[in-house]
Structures are given as C-alpha cells and as structure tokens.
Amino acid sequence: AMEGGPGARIREGDCAVLKRDEVFKAVSVLRRRKIIFEKQWFYLDNAIGHIYGTTFEVTSGGNLQPKQEVEETATETKEAGTDNRNIVDDGKSQKLTHDDIKALKDKGIKGQEIVQQLIENSTTFRDKTEFAQDKYIKKKKKKYEAVITIVKPSTRILSTMYYAREPGKINHMRYDTLAQMLTLGNIHAGNKMIVMETCAGLVLGAVMERMGGYGSIIQMYPGGGPVRAATSCFGFPKHFFDNLHEFPLSKVQSLLSGTFSTETLPAEPEENTLLEEESNGLPEEKQSSLQETEEEPAPEAPMDINPTEEQDTMDINAEDVEFKENKEKENKESVREKQIKQWERRKKLKEAAALLREKNADGLIVASKFHPTPLLLSLLEFVAPSRPFVVYCQYKEPLLECYTKLRERGGVVNLKLSETWLRNYQVLPDRSHPKLTMSGGGGYLLSGITVLLEKDKPDPRNSEALKMEEPSSKRCKLQDLPC
C-alpha cells in the first residue's frame, strides 16, 4: 500500500485535476505551459513539488502561489435587516464601478480586500437579512477570491468531471451509475475482467483502479484500437498495464466459432481518428496518443519503400550515393521495424484470444454506444458460471430487449434492470434543502449472475426427460414471465 504516509506530490508529467468549487479540469503538468481555467491564465511551474490537495491563488504574473490560511474574522453581530420588503433592486446599490474594481485588481489588491470594499460600498448590504448577507459574501468571494485546488485524479474526480464537461463522450453515464457498476460487478483485486466500453477509457480506468494492478483485464474494442484517453489521466503505475490486454470485437465471432486466426489484423488506426478532441478539460493530445500508438508501426518515415526505384535514380555523385545508401538502409530498417511490430501485434492478439478461450472470466462490464444485446450474448460466452455482469445503456429500451433475449438464452439468474436517482443537498443552519435534482439523466443498468448453461435441452417426447422437467409453476416463476 502506498497510502498512509505524507500526501503524494505534484510532479512534472503528471495528469492533475484543477478544481474550483464544483468545476474540474484535467491538465498535464508541464513547465512553461499556459493553462486556461475558469477565466484565469497561469503556469503550473510553481505547483510542482507541492502536495496534491494544496490550494493556490493566481498572482498577477500568472504564477501559482499557495493560499495562506486566513483566520476568518469572528462574526461579530453585524447590522442586518429582517426581510426584503423595502429593498429595491435598481442596480444602483453598488457604488463601485466596473472601472473602480478593475483598478483595484490592477493594483494587485487581494480578492478578500475587494470583497470587503464591495460590502462597504453597497448601500443595501446592511438592510439585507443575515442569510442574504451570507449569500452575497459567498457570491462575491466566488467571483473575486479565485482559488484553485490541484487534486489527484481518481474515479470519483474524473467521473464527476466527465459527466459535467463531456457527457457525450461517456454516453451520459452519471458518476453514481458508474459507482453501481463497479460494486454490482464485484470488481476487486485478482479478477479476470472483460471490459467493453466506449467511454473514452473512463470505465476501464475505474475498473483498473478497483483492481489495484492485480488480476487481468481484456478490453474489447470496436474498430482499429482501444481508446484509453481517460485511462491515462488516472496516473497508474506502469505495472498496472502489464496485464491489460485488448481484443477486437471484429474477431469475436471467429473466436466463438473456432475459426479465429491472426492472418488479418484489424486495420491500424490513423492517429487522428483515434484522438479525441480534447478541447476543454481533458489532457493534451500528445499524452493520450502516446498510450494509444504504442503498438503502431515505426512512424513517420514518409519515404518510399521501393528500393528499385532508388537504384534507378542513383547518382554518380559519391555523397549522393552514400546518402541514398543510408536511405535504403533506413527503408529496410523501417520495413523490418514494421514487421517486428506486426509480429508483436499478432503475438498479443493470440495471447488475448487464448485468455478469452478459457471461458473463465470473473466478470463482464459493458458500457458503450452500441446496442447491448449482441455484445452481451456473445461476450457472456467468455464468462465463468456464477459470476456477475453489468451492462450500461443510456436508454432503457435496448435493455428491455436484452433482458428478454437473456431469458430466452438462459444461463443467467438474478436479472435486474435499474437506475439510480441522485440528489445533492445544501446543508446550512436553518437553510437546509435539496440543491439540484439530477434524476432521469444517469443511464440504466442491467445486471445479473451467470450460471451453468445447459446446452442440450431434453427432448419433450422423451418420457425420461419429462420426469426431470421442472414443475410448470416453478418454470414460470424462474423465468419471470408476465404471469
């Protein structure tokens, strides 16, 4: 366990998450890299070396400075009103103008002081109720006392961030729904998990976090390669990836029917098509592309690999000849490298196929934009009996169909279709109430447990078999038909 000691420190190259109130943004910690966050521009250089969880202020130079702990001035009974019957909102109660405030900011006056100035220059402040004064101060502080906390990424932080900033990338899976999946799926150290997701790698990362580097994961992917943009945000140690495998969906049918071969490899992805548009809040493309292009062939030699052509145009000039000879060597090397890479890809594919063929996975998680039924029906074949599976879908209807098909297939029990309803609260003395309702937006889950599937159904004409058939009332009950 790496926990327990002093907190982890911010290091260059880390993926860190900037936090201001309820707003999050993931960034790469790189020197001399300008960051924009919540209308502020700054460099992260000064943050390097501090403990995660430290709160910073942005100085006028665009640098970060740890915020000093300021003693809140004891709340002496200030002058306050009883209600707002006489307060007229004419927009004229604040005597400081935009320019005045700007002048204060330019002078380098601290946010705290600006808030104090605003209070003193408000004609209606002392008429407000204590609660209204409290609310006013909070609002001004939020605007002028811009503090940023740098937090260590985790499933909690990243799932909240993605849901708020880029819900489309994660099929509108709300973070409490993800939490349910991890628990219902009994994700824990030592499992052999099958994960099929199109949530930018967030679900994969969450599963990896709960497995702590123990066990193994086979990530099924559509198209040319798995997307792991969000996964790289978690900052897992390298060894977590030793037992992470991937397998293309396009080869699943062949694997199930026994005709699998590595003759044709899935088309290698173009770098561009794989990269997500990380506009706000997600790490630099470079970082994620490093992860994704690990298995790509040797890059960017935009050279012609046709040696004969080279020979035809050989120059008498010695230098040129040498140059061309070197180019030929490079061409051959790049061909060789390409071959090695291909061989490695084939090897990995065979390994993943072998793992799947054992048909003894400890669980299955599906969270994708695809219709869940074909995914479940095929991928469940690779799961051992008496193991949980969880399928996420943004919509309820496909899961209704999935449920029905699973009942027809058999080999599953304890099927449950559910969603969670989440509500946040404001808790203040005499002012406690629910904050926002988020119900209806989180997606749906279908979960169940596998059991030994009996492939050979007894022949109904066979009397012997008839004896063994379950009483009909029992059958009705178990299959959960509309009775």
Place this chain on the structure above:
Amino acid sequence: MSFVEYGDTIKDGDTAIVFLGHESMFPVKVQHGTVTQTKYGVIRHSTDLIGKKYGSKVTCSKGGWVFILHPTPELWTMNLPHRTQILYSTDISIITMMLELKPGSIVCESGTGSGSLSHALIRTVAPTGHLYTVEFHQQRAEKAREEFREHGVEHLVTVTNQDVCKNGFGVSNIADAVFLDIPSPWEAIGHAKSALKAEGGRICSFSPCIEQVQRTCLAMEEYGFTEINTLEILLRVYNVRTVSLQIPDLGKADEDNSSTGFDSSNPSHQGSPCANLQQGTVQFKSGVPLREVVGHTGYLTFATKS
C-alpha cells in the same frame, strides 16, 4: 472460495448462496454430512454440493432444483442475518467510490452493525489494505468477528469493541478513509480526524435525519474539513413485462350503420368479432416500476481532510 477471491468448486466450510429463483435465496454453510431443507426438497451437502462447480444446478429431493452461487458482498448484503438496520448496495456503491477506496486502502468504520458494509469494504481494500471497524455492542462485535473468520477475511479486518465517540478507532494518522453510521456522528468527527492520514483523507457520515446531518456538517467545518458535500441516492428497479393494451372502440366514420360494437359484416373490419377484439390490442415491452420502492435510506455527507 472467499469473499475476496473467487473459487471454482464448492468446498467444505464454504459459505454458498442457494438461489431458488426470482429474488429468493439464502446463505448456507457447506459441511460434510449436513443436509439443508428447501421447499423443493433436501440438499445433501456431501453429494450435492461439495466438489460441484459454483453456478451448478442442484436437483433437490422433491424434484425441484436450485442454483448454487459463489458468495459476494452484494449477495451477502441481501441475505445476511440482520442484527441492526443495514446499508444496501446502492448506498455502499457510492460510498466506496466517493471515499476513493481501492486495494491497499486503510479504512475505519463505526458502527459495524450487521457487517453489510464491512464485507464490501474488505472486498475493495483486499489484498493489501485493512478495515478497522468499531462496534460498541459486545455481542455484535463478537458475531462480526465470527463471520469474518468463517468468510476467510479475518486477516483483513480488526474489530474493536468500544465507543468510537469516546475512544476513537484505535489507530491514528493512517486511514485513507473513515465511515460513520452512528446516532451522533458529530461526537466522533474529532476522532475521525485523528485516525485519518495527514493530508487528503476522506470521510463519510450516514444519517437518516437532516438534523443529524446539520450538526455533523457544522462539526466537520469546525474541524477544518473541506469539500463538504451531502447527497442521497435511491434505487429505481424496473420489472420487464409484456403489456397488452386494448384499443378502444371509437365507432365508425360511416353514420348509417346502426351497430354500436364491432361489426363483422363491415368490410373495413377484417375477420370475426373475436379476431377484432384480439386485433384490438397492442402489445409492447415495458420496464415497469415496482409498486412500492425505497423512498429514503439516509443522507450521505462526504468531506476531505485538508
């Protein structure tokens, strides 16, 4: 088997889950020579269970059958003997994620109660983490110890019989997370803070009443906790049903015909009146909410030690 590691075959001493069908199941202690009664007949452990694969179908003496499932904390939560009101998997899931628990985490919990959350926490922090759980009721503490032993997880948990509000968790400055489910959590916030590691530890308090939440939030603020946030989570389950709705008879556009019901002689209606009635229904699949659902369990308040 163990609650933290999957096994393939049922062994003597295992805790297995007997699944009878649709939300009907119970735990069983597998033992040579023992017999378990079910409504479908008898299950003989020595012949029917031991050596069989988890997930197998077992035919009972009366001819009916059941499935034997590998235990998980979630199945345990649905089937454990209640000594107190327990936490269910919906709350447990969000608690686990918001406390950022994972293998290697050190967690403190009070009260242990019936061990529902405890089993889930142990599963999550295994194999290198630890759960320190405090229970002020002596028999419940002892029963919890016994169960952890039976479930093969005693090396991952320490049960302490004391009052957390007076004597804390028995550890200091090492916990990644603290969980409180006690009547007066505000009295334990100070102890929670000292049990937590120096920086970045997480705390969660579960209370059914908003007044308790208010006091707890105040205490958290006083002790310098940040990111204080209260939420509640509810589960909505849907039953998958094929529904048939009748099409109402709105009569005919043609006013001359005097018949009020379905008219088989009218060319616009195909087939016999029976078929009409049958054709007069539409079938569809629906996810139907349950009649009665859980409306409230408790408020969950999370915070960070800064």
